[in-house]
Amino acid sequence: AAGVIQSPRHLIKEKRETATLKCYPIPRHDTVYWYQQGPGQDPQFLISFYEKMQSDKGSIPDRFSAQQFSDYHSELNMSSLELGDSALYFCASKGVQVEQFFGPGTRLTVL
Amino acid sequence: AQRVTQPEKLLSVFKGAPVELKCNYSYSGSPELFWYVQYSRQRLQLLLRHISRESIKGFTADLNKGETSFHLKKPFAQEEDSAMYYCALRGSRSNTGKLIFGQGTTLQVKP
Numbered sequence: 494a495a496g497v498i499q500s501p502r503h504l505i506k507e508k509r510e511t512a513t514l515k516c517y518p519i520p521r522h523d524t525v526y527w528y529q530q531g532p533g534q535d536p537q538f539l540i541s542f543y544e545k546m547q548s549d550k551g552s553i554p555d556r557f558s559a560q561q562f563s564d565y566h567s568e569l570n571m572s573s574l575e576l577g578d579s580a581l582y583f584c585a586s587k588g589v590q591v592e593q594f595f596g597p598g599t600r601l602t603v604l
Numbered sequence: 605a606q607r608v609t610q611p612e613k614l615l616s617v618f619k620g621a622p623v624e625l626k627c628n629y630s631y632s633g634s635p636e637l638f639w640y641v642q643y644s645r646q647r648l649q650l651l652l653r654h655i656s657r658e659s660i661k662g663f664t665a666d667l668n669k670g671e672t673s674f675h676l677k678k679p680f681a682q683e684e685d686s687a688m689y690y691c692a693l694r695g696s697r698s699n700t701g702k703l704i705f706g707q708g709t710t711l712q713v714k715p
Binding site: 496497524526528534535536537538541543548549551583585587592593594595596597598 | 608638640646647648649650653690700701702703704705706707708
């Protein structure tokens, strides 16, 4: 069965650069969640989208923005990267009557 | 405030021994509780949710509202149970479905 796809799987950036992370949900899932997991930390909710509209917002820095497109895939845009942004970024998708399924994550390293 | 606490970072047991991974939560209402598991180099997977009252891979978890706990138990641990386990909460008032995770417990089952 198709799972949640994230790309890229690994990303290395310099400070002050920008990064774009992509998430492709399971077909027919209409909700996408983004979580950030720093080294040794628990996953922290960043932002979610339902039917292409932002549905909830967590501890997401103003330097980050995200959107969900007409094909339901989502992109997390990160600007002015800082060392502290180095983390594993999970995307999860959810459909009606089913729980969240997680992607493999994108590991972002900021040098 | 909504919070999930997993007091043990590491739990090490021998094969065949009973396992109990502790989870306590703080939420002013009736939350939904989940256990997610992450095997080495794999994505987060849903293991259990309290509303299902099911047993998966021999694991069970009972929601104790009086003690605000949702401990994960297995009577006889297997080596393949070695993984990172996250307890997570979803607020009943949250119609966006975001999850709040605990810090995670690494279960190490020794032969």
